Amino acid sequence: MRSFVRRAGRLTPSQARAIESLWSHFGIDPPSTPLDLDTVFGRHAARTLEIGFGDGDNLATLAARHPERDYLGVEVHDPGVGRLLLRIEREGLENIRVARHDAVEVINHWLAPDSIDELLVFFPDPWHKKRHHKRRLIQAGFLEQLARVMPPGARLHLATDWAPYAEDMLITCDASPAFENAQPGGGYAARPDTRPTTKFERRGLRLGHEVFDLLCKRTDWQPPQGDQPSG
Ligand SMILES: C[S@@+](CC[C@H](N)C(=O)[O-])C[C@H]1O[C@@H](n2cnc3c(N)ncnc32)[C@H](O)[C@@H]1O
Numbered sequence: 001m002r003s004f005v006r007r008a009g010r011l012t013p014s015q016a017r018a019i020e021s022l023w024s025h026f027g028i029d030p031p032s033t034p035l036d037l038d039t040v041f042g043r044h045a046a047r048t049l050e051i052g053f054g055d056g057d058n059l060a061t062l063a064a065r066h067p068e069r070d071y072l073g074v075e076v077h078d079p080g081v082g083r084l085l086l087r088i089e090r091e092g093l094e095n096i097r098v099a100r101h102d103a104v105e106v107i108n109h110w111l112a113p114d115s116i117d118e119l120l121v122f123f124p125d126p127w128h129k130k131r132h133h134k135r136r137l138i139q140a141g142f143l144e145q146l147a148r149v150m151p152p153g154a155r156l157h158l159a160t161d162w163a164p165y166a167e168d169m170l171i172t173c174d175a176s177p178a179f180e181n182a183q184p185g186g187g188y189a190a191r192p193d194t195r196p197t198t199k200f201e202r203r204g205l206r207l208g209h210e211v212f213d214l215l216c217k218r219t220d221w222q223p224p225q226g227d228q229p230s231g
Pocket residue numbers: 003004051052053054055074075076077080101102103104122123124125126137198199200201
């Protein structure tokens with residue numbers, strides 16, 4: 001069950017050119033064994049993973065702000081990948097790498113245990129209809145898969161403008177043995193000023209939606225021995 005349908009949307013000529021010319025340096029193709037991110041980035045640094053980066057504005061802004069960290073983005077929408085690569089080129093960003101692939105597979109098969117210190121999922125597709133809720137990315141099983149690549153203490157930051165999904169995220173995180181709410185007293189966090197606004201956040205605000213941030217911390221829970229990731 002996929003959390004996305006490939007949206008139509010053609011690459012502009014400059015996006016196509018950016019993918020063509022920059023992919024070999026900034027893109028990551030499906031590996032046959034889990035990635036050694038020190039080799040991928042050419043150094044050892046704290047790492048942030050953003051799932052579903054859309055147009056890449058958040059990822060590029062954070063990467064420019066924090067040259068000391070490395071940023072890995074996962075997105076399946078090609079025009080978004082093209083836009084991000086154009087911005088990487090324009091701003092000369094060196095600390096970003098991009099996977100054009102289903103994040104569920106990236107988490108389960110591409111990444112080594114404990115390789116991500118911070119994980120961001122901003123405005124994931126809300127899948128409004130009840131019969132589609134099973135497509136939502138944030139679910140109990142997926143949180144356990146995320147936990148494998150995050151060491152204890154690592155931070156998970158979720159945001160959404162769809163109140164019923166926010167409520168569901170809160171319940172799911174509270175019930176997960178792998179994460180605890182990092183907000184003193186629990187509940188939603190105030191919007192951190194450090195989070196750049198994204199296209200989908202602006203859209204939600206135009207529609208009059210409230211925006212919810214949820215900050216969680218990886219606990220020291222370990223998956224039962226012998227559990228194999230699926231996906
Ligand atoms: C509603 S958009 C939000 C984009 C961006 N985070 C923002 O706030 O503007 C959700 C994005 O997640 C991507 N996406 C959904 N499921 C994904 C998956 N399993 N792997 C990678 N990307 C995914 C979609 O292609 C889409 O671009």
